[in-house]
Amino acid sequence: MTQADLVEEKPKLGRRRDPGRDQDILDAALDVLVDCGYEGMTIDMVASRAKAGKATVYRRWASKSELVLDAVACMKSRDVDLTALPDTGSLRGDLVAMIKPPSIRDGERKLRVMIGIASMLANNPELADAARSALIEPRAAINRVFFQRAIERGEIPADVDVEKLCLLGPSLVAYRTLMLQLPVDREFLISNIDEIILPAAGVRRAG
Amino acid sequence: MTQADLVEEKPKLGRRRDPGRDQDILDAALDVLVDCGYEGMTIDMVASRAKAGKATVYRRWASKSELVLDAVACMKSRDVDLTALPDTGSLRGDLVAMIKPPSIRDGERKLRVMIGIASMLANNPELADAARSALIEPRAAINRVFFQRAIERGEIPADVDVEKLCLLGPSLVAYRTLMLQLPVDREFLISNIDEIILPAAGVRRAG
DNA sequence: GATATCCGAAACTCTCCAGTTTCGTATATG
């Protein structure tokens, strides 16, 4: 956490800094980032959306870039519990079970954050790491569970490249959203599974 | 072409505007766009890289955004001849034949342009169209030829979703470059073909 | 209830950059 850079000695008297405002500001920062991208985002927008003063923001983060870094990183926390994933008994069933409106919305939000910071990733390894572990890795981790299970069941060959397969779905969704600017709907996701992911995983074609 | 907005009546006397400078400026704009992204790019950078004056740029384009629009669109022109593509007799052969350093470099450059303008695509349909037809469609068109040939040869089923398959390779490359920030090398592209594209196209696994 | 600190609001400074203007020079036309 970049914010740790600003820790000050604890006062013994007077009002204490309200930690609840931290999260309000991070949430506001993410909203603005999603809507405007990094360059379009101003600290005034973030402050007013969080109903805070600009000074309150700068009392907690040293700069815009550090605020954004923390905001991106904080998307990681609210993530799925890997031990509570659907277990339908088949690879296709597991993958299809993940197609739910909240999951799609979360994915779109993460992609919009990614767009917003895209041009900085190359020059900012710290931000790139945060983005990877908060936006990309959680999705891959879910898929990893499903493919591992399928291997253990003998449903797919044990020598498939699991890492490659984990990123296949996200690649298709990202390309469709970022490049083609088309909506990601259930039909698209189902056809991805049936026409691309399952064949690549070595499952025989249904039909 | 946005530039057409600025056409003036032809003078009968005096020096003529040098059309060669147009291309120099567009090339410089692309270079800067690739290095700095849209927001990081300044007209001074473009002018000085083109060894031109700022005024010369504004004499030809009304604004930064119109210059960028033309620069993106002009990537389309220098593109491959679809009638002169390799024809090896097999789908795999054709796809592998496209893996050449110049082709990889061109792809990377296009992706960097895409990163640079990513955050504007949502609010700028004109730019989004230019990007689609200059950066995305040419790649898809090449693949379309290969898959059509494979269908005509009976190498793959006639009912596959050709459009989806055309975008599969580009999706994987884009995700690896933009999101994972990993290099695109021959090994990666070959494994894409063998492990993902060919299985999805309905070709039996080699091995 | 005195004190130290936090708060939101707003005014402020400073830098960067899009876009304009000016100027001295180069060059094509007639």
Place this chain on the structure above:
DNA sequence: CATATACGAAACTGGAGAGTTTCGGATATC
């Protein structure tokens, strides 16, 4: 060779936004 125009360089204007400071009011500690 006179004229009209394009050129590169550089000074200039205006607006936007990062980051700072100031203020009056709220609030927790002692």
